[in-house]
Amino acid sequence: FSGADLADGSCAHPTIPGRVSPLLPANHVTMTKGTGLVHTAPAHGMEDYSVASHHQLPTDCLVDERGYFTEAAGPELKNKNVLEEGNEAVIKMLQAAGSLLKEEKYVHSYPYDWRTKKPMIIRASKQWFVNTADLKATAQEVLKKVKVIPTSAVNRMLEMLDRRTFWCISRQRCWGVP
Numbered sequence: 001f002s003g004a005d006l007a008d009g010s011c012a013h014p015t016i017p018g019r020v021s022p023l024l025p026a027n028h029v030t031m032t033k034g035t036g037l038v039h040t041a042p043a044h045g046m047e048d049y050s051v052a053s054h055h056q057l058p059t060d061c062l063v064d065e066r067g068y069f070t071e072a073a074g075p076e077l078k079n080k081n082v083l084e085e086g087n088e089a090v091i092k093m094l095q096a097a098g099s100l101l102k103e104e105k106y107v108h109s110y111p112y113d114w115r116t117k118k119p120m121i122i123r124a125s126k127q128w129f130v131n132t133a134d135l136k137a138t139a140q141e142v143l144k145k146v147k148v149i150p151t152s153a154v155n156r157m158l159e160m161l162d163r164r165t166f167w168c169i170s171r172q173r174c175w176g177v178p
Contacts, residue, residue: 014099015090016074026051043124061124082121136161 006023013019024040028047042052043061052059062073069077069086076093080086094100110119139161148154 014097015076015093022055022057024051024055045122049124059124063121063123065123065125067121083119136164 007025009023010020011023013021021040026040026047040048040051040057042049042057042059044063049059051057060072062070062077063082064070067082069080069082071078077086077089080089091100091103108119111122112118113120140158143154143157143161146154148157
């Protein structure tokens with residue numbers, strides 16, 4: 001049957017009783033890669049986040065900033081590293097629920113940290129957005145006091161600051177990381 005036959009359907013979560021997930025159409029899932037429908041993890045990737053936002057789904061994140069499952073993931077997974085023992089625990093939970101159809105090794109195309117050479121997990125986190133009215137004026141005044149080489153770049157930077165409507169203040173990025 002085609003993916004269209006499943007549109008507007010839903011799936012019971014295999015390990016969380018009572019949790020139901022909708023089957024949603026997604027442009028990034030094609031007939032050559034699947035049914036055109038997707039189960040989504042809104043907190044773990046831009047495409048999934050976009051689908052969830054469009055359908056007004058929550059973006060719960062069950063993984064903390066260290067890569068470990070949180071309490072919200074359930075007692076069997078709490079404090080387990082997602083890419084290590086957490087992965088094995090999920091497989092065992094699926095087996096116990098009779099919901100594992102197939103298991104095979106798969107090399108996922110995770111982004112890798114350039115320093116540690118370890119895979120990174122994409123996860124949603126809270127951001128602080130500020131209105132730019134005051135911040136913009138302050139940034140422009142401070143920039144005028146900075147010696148910029150070449151000097152012609154100052155005008156480009158001032159114009160860029162002027163076009164900004166929101167600023168995101170993030171504490172997630174380590175200095176020196178590209």
